[in-house]
Amino acid sequence: MNLSMAVRSLQRGANLCEGKDLSIRVHYWGADRKHVDTPLHKHSFFEICYVVDGSGLYFENGQDFLLEKGTFFCSRPNQLHKIYEGKNLYLLWAAFEIEKENTSREQQLLFEELANEQNVYLPNSENEPAVLLWKTLMKHAEQQSSSEVLKAISLSLMLSLQALFCGVRDHQKPRPFYDNKEQMIEKAQRFIQDNLAQPLSLNEVARFFHISPRHLSRLFSEITGMSYTSYVRQERVREASKKIRSTNRSITSIAYECGFTSVHYFCRVFLQETSITPAEYRRRNQV
Template identity: 35%
Template sequence: MEQYLLGKASLNREAADLTQNGASFRIHYWGVMPSHYNTSLHQHSFMEICYVLEGKGMYINDGQAYSIQKDTLFLSKPNILHQIKSEEGLFLLYVGFELVESASNEEWMNLIQKVKDCSDIHLKLEEKNAIVLLWQSLLVHSTNNDQVLYKAILENTAFSLIATLIQTFCPPIETSKPVNVNETPSELLSTVKIYIKDNLSQALLLADVAGHFHISGRHLSRLFQSGEGVNYSTYIQNERIQKAATLLKSTDQTIKDIAERTGFSSVHYFTRVFTEKLGCSPGAFRTLYTDVKKMTYRNENDFMEG
């Protein structure tokens, strides 16, 4: 509780104005109230959103009563009379905010209008809901003002919380188009290529890599043929030579060590493949590029064209 109260004080000092991604928010207050009982009937010119950490009570909004308890989230819209009643007391987290329209784009103004028009202002959240985790993380982090990235993390987390709160009270977008949750071939290929790049010292047999990604070897072969225009073995060999050339130019590692780091079974085999691809031996290549500042190829793949 004490940490949350300290966090509230820091937030009100450090996170009163939030501007990101085309939106600017004025935060009128961040609130933490461990023992909240009754309020009189009142209204705000801005939005207020409350979350119940503990306790039970009633929320009366525009004449309608709602039961509130642990993990309840509720919204007070601008210029709507409302009040909270509780005999046993509530532990509340709350925030009052408004969009600065002059500094925000049309998309955000439309989102805020949707929240103002929404009919469901009272929600029951799961205990580990993103809103709960963000809010708690924000309060905890706001007390760590001795950290190097304190301000950046604070502002990003605060903005993320406000955006998530707005999204929660926006009506869902109706669409007849099914959502594709499957990974596309290009996405899968990109992931496989990263894996290969990070594991060039290994054998990288087709069957092993395919098994790692729970696909067949035939499917993996087709991915490289259609996406890279070369078969799997050629792609692997090109990646090994590319990495070897980079190491020859930028490090003083021995040719034997470079051969091992790039997955060649022997220095002899490495030298033969390297020479076939680039037209000179690894030793001669290193001599040509002893001074790294003399690199003249435009990108890492230019030397592969020979």
């Protein structure tokens, strides 16, 4: 199978899947026969993966899970996780969230249940209907089937995955492909915003997106008009400003929560970015 062609087809034709009282935004689809290790990170959305072949480890919440053929695993929103020690790790994955404004409360509750599901690891699942749906979807995508077909199968897959994970109690997770530079930077910006407490070095983020640090740096300058380092610093200060305004947490705690290595460095950067100290900013702006 031509994985690159299939994923590109899905990125274009199945990025918004809508059904009765349900709308799911798929941020990205992925498939890689030799998935590389990832740094510790988190997302503000779901990411569900299926192991087609190979082996590796998945880490979440202080626990390691063995990845081998036939395993599903789910990275829930805002949960730190990583994939490592991969050996010929062949993965399929999808990152998505529901669009609440176009989704009924009943359907929202299904995915809230998934977000709170503690069993994120399902080995020996190669005979589950979700596997057949995913493989069928990939085949249709490779054959350049219509967007209507891709969206219909994708929606069925998402509902099947939700039922698979949340039904465990009753019976008993790239190469990313990007159509353009703007899409690449949009994904990188969201990753940065979701992981401000992490170091976010240029090399580490570039490795996560499977591009060179030099290329990522060049794209940031070209698309945003600012350097990668400046953008990360700006986002850290933006998030810190929000926390200073809306919480009573100490300046020191906020500094570390937003990824600054010391409160002294945080105060210096905050002053450079806003022309005011964090303490004075709080006095003027706290809700």
